[in-house]
Amino acid sequence: MDTTVISAEEAAEFGEFKRSRREAEIALLLKKVILDASRRETDRYALKNACDTAKKFGVYGVLVSPVNVVAARKFLAGSASVVVCRIGGTGESLPAVKRAEAKRAMRQGARELYLSPCYSALAGGNGAYVRREVKKVGRRLKNCALCVSLDDRELGEDDVALGVRAAKEAKADGVCVRGEAQLILRALTAGAGKLNVHCCGVENAAQLRTAVRAGATHACTRACTEIAEELYATLGDCVPQANADVRGAEDGEDF
Secondary structure, eight states: OEEEEOOHHHHHHHHHHHHHHHHHHHHHTTEEEEEEEOTTTTOHHHHHHHHHHHHHHOOOOEEEEGGGHHHHHHTTTSSSOEEEEETTTTTOOOSSHHHHHHHHHHHTOOOOOOOOOOHHHHHOHHHHHHHHHHHHHTTTOOOOOEEEEEETTTTHHHHHHHHHHHHHHTTSSEEEEEEEEHHHHHHHHHTSSSSSSEEEHHHOOOOOHHHHHHOSSSESOOOHHHHHHHHHGGGGGGGOOEEEEEEEETTTOOO
């Protein structure tokens, strides 16, 4: 590997180049984040803060409950972040109820839906019921993606795989699983490349990177600010010192 000694001016230029590249990589990584603001404790003040955070860091979207779709759309106005709505409650409501909830969320401005499927059907191995349910809910949704939420901690890997197959057969757009690398890989395999795979429960930058490397298209988290600050803190090591050796300057950084 070549070793080059650089001047102060060259060091500054090289440092700025590295910083710009790192900033672009961080922005792309944050674009995969969905900020989870769907908890029952999320009042209007907390929702506005979540949406302001989403706009500040340019994340993909904000996950909300059905009662907060209109407010979230208002708070996100003028930004590229979208409203993602969690529907289906505990998963045990009837498909017709879930379908009505989905249509209403879509009309109010949600651009993606996280559907809680019937967990008792999944646990009982009844993939046909889940397939029919997803198909009915997704029927005639326009400009709104449907993602089947399989992130319940009671679901094992086989249950998740069954849910992924049902989602694929029902022509859903994606699934959401817990942010464990083996579950992401299992979902990718069961989906046979036909589904986007989201993950949830990401708590830090390292977990976000791991999830993305494993194949997740989006990662849902409540720790958006902490992750963004952790990523941007790495910019401090981008400026080499004058007269320092620069090795492998053309190599890409692995995010």
